[in-house]
Amino acid sequence: MRKILVGAVTLVSLMMPLQAFAEEPIASAEALLHQMDEASRELSYELSYILIKKNSIEPLRYRHALEDGQTYAHLIYLSGPPREVIQRGNEISYFEPGLDPFTIDSNKMVAPLPPIMQSDINELSANYDFISMGRSREAGVACDVVRIAPKDGARYSYLLWIDHRSRLVMRADLLDRDGEPLEQYRAVSYVVNPKVGDVLKSLRSVDLPAVVQLPPQPQAELSWQVNWLPQGFESVSRNRHRLVLTQRPVESKMYSDGLFSFSIYVSEADSYTVREQLVRQGRRTLHSHLQGEKEVTVVGDIPPATARRVAESVVFVGSKNGANSTAEKAAP
The missing domain is CATH 3.30.200.100 (MucB/RseB, C-terminal domain)
Structure with missing residues (x-):
């Protein structure tokens, strides 16, 4: 009898946070996206996730921090040949098998990250509707679900699961016009901790490839x-x-x-x-x-x-x- 009571008490204690979460008012979808954008750019965090495509699953780990106004980030592929991308301020270095490492002037990684993490929400609002889809759980945490739907139906849409506490993206489904998933980013685990910033600050002293100096390309007049x-x-x-x-x-x-x-x-x-x-x-x-x-x-x-x-x-x-x-x- 005692075991039954202990089990019941444990079950109730687990359900209480979810019930409290369900009773909290939901912010507007656009407000959630702005909060997600701010969290993605300013928090110190480590995110392990998988990118699911039709015929492949790619495990990755992404670390990010904002230290003294400068962005540091490190993306590493966790399977197959060693591949990684490092961001240090406005310089991004790429390390790929079979290619000489190189660095370019940019503030956006060309890498398998949810594109919404590198987009301007205000600009998107002119061509997309932001729709709150309620609440759910992903990666073991309570999330607010938001759909980013095109106003014209001429492009794809996204369905996002945003962590209720940290406001980081826990899942991002790219959907075709029939609502079928084309690819998914799904978090497996994550941590928000200033120590991630301490680790990434070591990139200041890392000897990265020199920035590639590309000659200016005139904008060609096309026919x-x-x-x-x-x-x-x-x-x-x-x-x-x-x-x-x-x-x-x-x-x-x-x-x-x-x-x-x-x-x-x-x-x-x-x-x-x-x-x-x-x-x-x-x-x-x-x-x-x-x-x-x-x-x-x-x-x-x-x-x-x-x-x-x-x-x-x-x-x-x-x-x-x-x-x-x-x-x-x-x-x-």
């Missing part, structure tokens, strides 16, 4: 433009270069809305060009088609239907369809 873009996507770079293997000239533009990005490539068609091709692997879509003597290819983190519409809206300067177009236009 084409895009007549339709999803609302909020803006050009962030453009380039003209030759493919390494074939030396075929290619013109390209990259676009981003602050959460997702894609690139358009235009080149002369050759004997290897197919009339139309569509491939989707996880979050990445590739759509290419022939337009006269040109091959137009769209590659990026957008749905296939959006990639197709962007590709088909490309017009060439001086052509019948593009002669009167003077600027790229976003969807209304």
